[in-house]
Amino acid sequence: MKPMTKENAVEIENKINASNGTTSQGVNSVELSPEDVKISARDVRVKYGQKEALFGINLDMPKGKVTSFIGPSGCGKSTFLRCLNRMNDTIDTCSVTGEIMVDDMNILSNQVDTVLLRAKIGMVFQKPNPFPKSIYDNVAYGPRLHGIGSSKEEMDEIVETSLEKVGLLKEVKDRLLEPGTGLSGGQQQRLCIARAIAVDPEILLMDEPCSALDPIATARIEELIDELRGSYTIVIVTHSMQQAARVSQHTAFFHLGNLVEYGETEQIFTSPIDERTKGYITGRFG
Numbered sequence: 001m002k003p004m005t006k007e008n009a010v011e012i013e014n015k016i017n018a019s020n021g022t023t024s025q026g027v028n029s030v031e032l033s034p035e036d037v038k039i040s041a042r043d044v045r046v047k048y049g050q051k052e053a054l055f056g057i058n059l060d061m062p063k064g065k066v067t068s069f070i071g072p073s074g075c076g077k078s079t080f081l082r083c084l085n086r087m088n089d090t091i092d093t094c095s096v097t098g099e100i101m102v103d104d105m106n107i108l109s110n111q112v113d114t115v116l117l118r119a120k121i122g123m124v125f126q127k128p129n130p131f132p133k134s135i136y137d138n139v140a141y142g143p144r145l146h147g148i149g150s151s152k153e154e155m156d157e158i159v160e161t162s163l164e165k166v167g168l169l170k171e172v173k174d175r176l177l178e179p180g181t182g183l184s185g186g187q188q189q190r191l192c193i194a195r196a197i198a199v200d201p202e203i204l205l206m207d208e209p210c211s212a213l214d215p216i217a218t219a220r221i222e223e224l225i226d227e228l229r230g231s232y233t234i235v236i237v238t239h240s241m242q243q244a245a246r247v248s249q250h251t252a253f254f255h256l257g258n259l260v261e262y263g264e265t266e267q268i269f270t271s272p273i274d275e276r277t278k279g280y281i282t283g284r285f286g
């Protein structure tokens with residue numbers, strides 16, 4: 001077998017793009033019944049200025065499960081993740097086409113209110129980014145913005161429940177009025193997850209949520225992801241194949257702006273079909 005190198009992976013990719021009109025169909029081994037699909041992307045294409053970053057992504061992600069996106073740096077994982085709650089709208093040069101259905105709504109439609117959308121589809125970033133406010137106000141921020149929890153009692157309840165769900169309540173209940181930025185990195189990341197959860201989202205998007213954390217804090221976030229699935233549909237971008245294997249039920253492998261292969265996580269890591277997936281997971285390129 002010809003060894004997989006970055007160069008011949010690019011060569012294969014170019015041939016595929018030339019032969020199919022640059023539609024990124026990929027190998028799909030996941031069969032979902034329509035009622036299990038939460039997010040359905042069709043022919044999603046993204047450009048930054050004239051530069052194409054995604055070549056027509058088609059992907060159905062299941063409800064109440066964790067889907068991870070893996071692939072070498074620059075392959076478009078974060079770009080695609082940001083499509084899922086319209087975060088690319090904040091980048092002037094970025095244009096997105098195609099269709100992304102979340103339940104019955106095409107979230108790429110002009111009619112969509114992106115503030116409401118981002119409450120329904122929360123996001124957690126690479127670096128924990130608590131607001132320069134108290135722990136309490138960090139969690140209460142979203143509910144206040146959306147008019148949820150009008151009385152003090154209701155808001156206290158939302159804050160406590162959200163902190164409890166991320167396993168932070170015990171650790172911070174005596175210092176709710178202290179700054180969120182005073183917590184450890186791992187606690188800050190859990191605070192950010194509590195902040196996203198406080199507005200009762202259906203989907204949580206996580207862009208390398210552990211990359212700034214130590215192994216213990218990472219393990220805590222991974223446990224939390226496992227606890228939260230079921231209640232939320234979770235999509236995570238990760239550079240760590242071990243992490244994808246530990247936390248996700250389905251994995252999508254991206255390469256050079258194409259979705260190369262999508263399957264059950266175990267299948268992707270034990271018996272990938274596409275040569276490029278094999279090459280990546282065995283460390284032959286990336």
Ligand SMILES: Nc1ncnc2c1ncn2[C@@H]1O[C@H](COP(=O)(O)OP(=O)(O)OP(=O)(O)O)[C@@H](O)[C@H]1O
Nearest residue numbers: 048053071072073074075076077078079080091093
């Ligand atoms: N704001 C931007 N402006 C211009 N080009 C961008 C921007 N963000 C991403 N790109 C380009 O789009 C392509 C995909 O980038 P993206 O960050 O989505 O990849 P990635 O797989 O998430 O990479 P990484 O793992 O390094 O974070 C890359 O070529 C990148 O340079």
